[in-house]
Amino acid sequence: MENLHDKRKVYEKSQLIESEIKENPIEQFRDWFLAASENPTVYEANAMAVSTLEDDGCPRTRMVLLKEYTYEGFIFYTNYDSRKGKAIAKNHKACLHFFWPGLERQIIIKADLEKIAENLSDGYFHSRPKGSQLGAAVSPQSEVIPNRDFLETKLKELEVQFEHREVPRPENWGGYIAKPYEIEFWQGRPNRLHDRIIYTLDDIDWGISRLAP
Numbered sequence: 001m002e003n004l005h006d007k008r009k010v011y012e013k014s015q016l017i018e019s020e021i022k023e024n025p026i027e028q029f030r031d032w033f034l035a036a037s038e039n040p041t042v043y044e045a046n047a048m049a050v051s052t053l054e055d056d057g058c059p060r061t062r063m064v065l066l067k068e069y070t071y072e073g074f075i076f077y078t079n080y081d082s083r084k085g086k087a088i089a090k091n092h093k094a095c096l097h098f099f100w101p102g103l104e105r106q107i108i109i110k111a112d113l114e115k116i117a118e119n120l121s122d123g124y125f126h127s128r129p130k131g132s133q134l135g136a137a138v139s140p141q142s143e144v145i146p147n148r149d150f151l152e153t154k155l156k157e158l159e160v161q162f163e164h165r166e167v168p169r170p171e172n173w174g175g176y177i178a179k180p181y182e183i184e185f186w187q188g189r190p191n192r193l194h195d196r197i198i199y200t201l202d203d204i205d206w207g208i209s210r211l212a213p
Contacts, residue, residue, distance in 0.1 A: 011104045011188025016195035018210070025183040025199035025206060026071050032105060032185065033069075033098075041102025049097040050076070052087035059095075060087065067124065073179040074109065075116060077124060079141035080172045086142075088113050088176065096178055104188030111178035121174030126166070133167040134158050184211070 022028040036045035046066040051059045060083060068075040074096060079085055088094065096109040115121075125133060138154045145151065158167075180201070187195040196211040 010190055011192075011194065012190050013104045014187055015189065016185060016187035016197055018197070018208070021185075021197060021208070023206070023208070024071070025180070025185075026069065028185060028199075029069065029107065029183070032100075032103075032107065036098075036100045036103060036105070039100070039102055042100050045100065047098075048074075048076075049099075050084060051095040051097070052084050053091050053093070054083070054087055055090075060084070061097075067175070073111065073177040075175050075177050077121070077173070077175045079136070079139070079170075080115070080174060082141040084142075085172075094178060106186045108184040108186070109178065109180050110182040111180045113176045113178050116175040116177050118174065122169050124175060125169040125173070130162075130167060133169075134162065136173050137167060137170050189213075 022031065033045060036042045039045075044065070047063055048066050049061050050064050051061040054060050062084065064076045064078065066074055066076055080089075092113050094111060094113050096107075096111060098105075098107040100106070125136070128136075134155060137158060138151055182198065182200050184196060184198040189195055192213060194213040196213055198209050198211055199206045200209070201207075
């Protein structure tokens with residue numbers, strides 16, 4: 001076994017102070033996201049963890065890609081019959097998490113989730129490469145399958161079936177919008193006295209507070 005007690009680094013790249021932040025957290029997210037997108041140390045700025053609550057009471061977390069964000073919320077796509085989809089159907093809340101180590105920043109978002117309109121899911125689905133469309137149609141996401149060949153065989157069958165045809169969006173595949181009601185911005189600082197600014201939605205207004213690190 002390895003002792004990790006000495007695995008630490010000094011955080012000193014930036015700061016997060018009230019006089020410099022935006023009043024609206026989506027605008028603050030936009031600024032940080034653009035900085036992450038332009039930073040060469042960040043491989044996928046739009047990669048985010050999505051945590052949902054499962055039937056046994058334990059949260060389950062997985063990485064997905066953010067595909068759009070607006071003042072209303074954050075949009076991603078998945079199979080509605082997947083473990084995350086079934087969890088969201090029972091409990092419409094989730095936690096989103098972005099971590100950009102190169103910037104020493106993370107964002108934690110608590111949100112209510114709902115499906116987006118079908119025509120919006122159609123539009124995004126058909127904007128994807130055809131291979132990705134077929135992959136979504138092939139995979140019974142989160143179900144137990146016998147082996148890898150099961151997927152490869154189904155994929156070859158669909159490649160022939162839709163060689164000269166448009167792939168229809170599966171009815172059980174589409175987008176969710178996560179409508180935030182709490183967003184925390186975390187900036188690493190020296191001596192573990194990190195900056196934590198939290199926005200909390202009260203009806204239509206966002207309150208801003210500082211949390212102890």
